[in-house]
Amino acid sequence: NAGVTQTPKFQVLKTGQSMTLQCAQDMNHNSMYWYRQDPGMGLRLIYYSASEGTTDKGEVPNGYNVSRLNKREFSLRLESAAPSQTSVYFCATARGASYEQYFGPGTRLTVT
């Protein structure tokens, strides 16, 4: 029972490169979220998926796309990475609205 897993754990990209961050959960939760965490800014929501087949924008969606592949998996794609996207990215899941969120270990991304 792994909970929430994220891959990769670390990544260095050059400006303009693309990549996909993967998130998978084995908790049978409906809702999944992608956040970024920057010093002094707390966690900011990028995109979320309330249930399989639906996705919605959060606070800071520009420069990102997401795919809810099935109930277990929610991926985040950077089409053309920029230095401003250097951050720690967290995936989280929840049973539903207002329920507690369970976070993955994070992906540390550096864009040079």
Next chain:
Amino acid sequence: TQLLEQSPQFLSIQEGENLTVYCNSSSVFSSLQWYRQEPGEGPVLLVTVVTGGEVKKLKRLTFQFGDARKDSSLHITAAQPGDTGLYLCAGAEVSNTGNQFYFGTGTSLTVIP
């Protein structure tokens, strides 16, 4: 737009002291959660408060939700080095499509032995 402001941003205290962390907003939330995060890990939920005026206790930690559901506080009694970490509040805004959580800016607590 940062909906939730936490204070103080940094706090360094001696073991055995008491402390309070505040989480304030001009928005009303359906519920509010407190998380604790250790370096290199994701946040872990401490408590969820739902009702205005609600008080919850978790051992030495006391959480309060404001009457208007716009603010919250976390009080730690007799802090221990194991309490060291980043404390985050998060407000839940429920919409037709699901829910969004807005996180506060965080309070970094260091308890010195």
